[in-house]
Amino acid sequence: MPHESVSLPSEATRPGPDFAEFAAVAWPRLVRTAQFLTGDFHEAEDLVQTTLAKVYHRWRKIPPDQIDLYMRRALINNNLSRHRRKRVIHLLTPLLPDSARHAHPGHADEVEQRTALLRALADLPARQRAVMVLRYWEDLNEQEIANVLNCSIGTVKTHARRGLRTLRTHPLLNPDPLASCGAQR
Amino acid sequence: MIPERPERPETDTEAARRLRALFEEAAYDVTPGPVPLADVERRGRARHRRRAASLTAGCALAAAAVGAALLPVLDRPPEHSAPATPPALTRTPTPAASASPPPSTPPPKPPTVVKPGERVTAAPGVKLWLTKEGKHWSDPTGFEQFRSIADGNIDPADPGISHQSTSDGEQTFHSGLYYGTKDAARVELTSGTGDRATAALVELPGKPGWGAWYVTTSVDEGFSGAPVTLYDTTGKRVAELRGMPRR
Numbered sequence: 020m021p022h023e024s025v026s027l028p029s030e031a032t033r034p035g036p037d038f039a040e041f042a043a044v045a046w047p048r049l050v051r052t053a054q055f056l057t058g059d060f061h062e063a064e065d066l067v068q069t070t071l072a073k074v075y076h077r078w079r080k081i082p083p084d085q086i087d088l089y090m091r092r093a094l095i096n097n098n099l100s101r102h103r104r105k106r107v108i109h110l111l112t113p114l115l116p117d118s119a120r121h122a123h124p125g126h127a128d129e130v131e132q133r134t135a136l137l138r139a140l141a142d143l144p145a146r147q148r149a150v151m152v153l154r155y156w157e158d159l160n161e162q163e164i165a166n167v168l169n170c171s172i173g174t175v176k177t178h179a180r181r182g183l184r185t186l187r188t189h190p191l192l193n194p195d196p197l198a199s200c201g202a203q204r
Numbered sequence: 205m206i207p208e209r210p211e212r213p214e215t216d217t218e219a220a221r222r223l224r225a226l227f228e229e230a231a232y233d234v235t236p237g238p239v240p241l242a243d244v245e246r247r248g249r250a251r252h253r254r255r256a257a258s259l260t261a262g263c264a265l266a267a268a269a270v271g272a273a274l275l276p277v278l279d280r281p282p283e284h285s286a287p288a289t290p291p292a293l294t295r296t297p298t299p300a301a302s303a304s305p306p307p308s309t310p311p312p313k314p315p316t317v318v319k320p321g322e323r324v325t326a327a328p329g330v331k332l333w334l335t336k337e338g339k340h341w342s343d344p345t346g347f348e349q350f351r352s353i354a355d356g357n358i359d360p361a362d363p364g365i366s367h368q369s370t371s372d373g374e375q376t377f378h379s380g381l382y383y384g385t386k387d388a389a390r391v392e393l394t395s396g397t398g399d400r401a402t403a404a405l406v407e408l409p410g411k412p413g414w415g416a417w418y419v420t421t422s423v424d425e426g427f428s429g430a431p432v433t434l435y436d437t438t439g440k441r442v443a444e445l446r447g448m449p450r451r
Contacts, residue, residue, distance in 0.1 A: 068247065072248040075248030076248045096350075137230070171445070
């Protein structure tokens, strides 16, 4: 896994992890995931806050072993709802939180790379984008993604194939190796 | 049993590896601050209060909505003006292997026609409505979800059916889209023990060739991941969604 795990204590101590414990552990990962979904750090934080508030409301009804699934599903669905409410094309901007910790040589390259990835993701349809994030950031397999999105594995495969193809050829990721490496499936 | 991980054909490709690396680099370039737990819990409690208040104040409205859902559909011929799609579950036992005649299947019933945006009480606290974009539904907390008919993931010309479900641990609300036919008449879920649950159908006016179905089952009835079948007015099976592997 490319990121911290939030596998949580489960059956033994139902009602499972305390909400505060879960939120504290999951928050960084969720914000990063949400950033890939929304393209904006501040929107990501707001999306995760909103989602956590909804999950807080139903915390005791969520089976401990389904917390991660429930949270991911809620995050994805909240993001899709956000897209629909806005009813505008979300134009990704490279505006990201600035801080002293980023002020080091090479940071511009990192920001540029991150911006390129986020812009490329922004060109994908929302559900296709979600599949790419769940697959290549959350590292879920097809079955797990299908469970999160409430769709078939075939749909996940289609999204993943199209999304990968789009990202590989996206101008902003060129001359990134994504464009030239790897044979088609 | 945890299902075996499907193979990922592209995992081994350099493109997939590189994409994972890009995600990782981009993710860790930004460090989120601490979780604003107090704000989250405050918003969660406020949400709970709002829901409770709206539930109380909305009882009459909900009753009216149910009543409205049960009203005859104005643009339907009189013979079809039976109560609009019932939210309740109709279950048909599986025909036994004996020689006894199988229980009759529910008679074909045209979908209830609803206006775009018209809320139907699909289950206690659950609203479902259609727009030209697809099926929307909200759970008792007001959490809205959406399944699109127009996002390119579905070919409306080819008969098919989809299935989404949510559960509160006691009841499972199943719903989905059906499409590719103007003659949809029945959608059934089949449990692991062979029981069948017949869903209610709703469509927009003008026979658009797609609509939504919904039904509620108890979690202990074995309908989790059940196969879903779409029948037309002649009783012909026009589409089937295979069930998920059972644990």
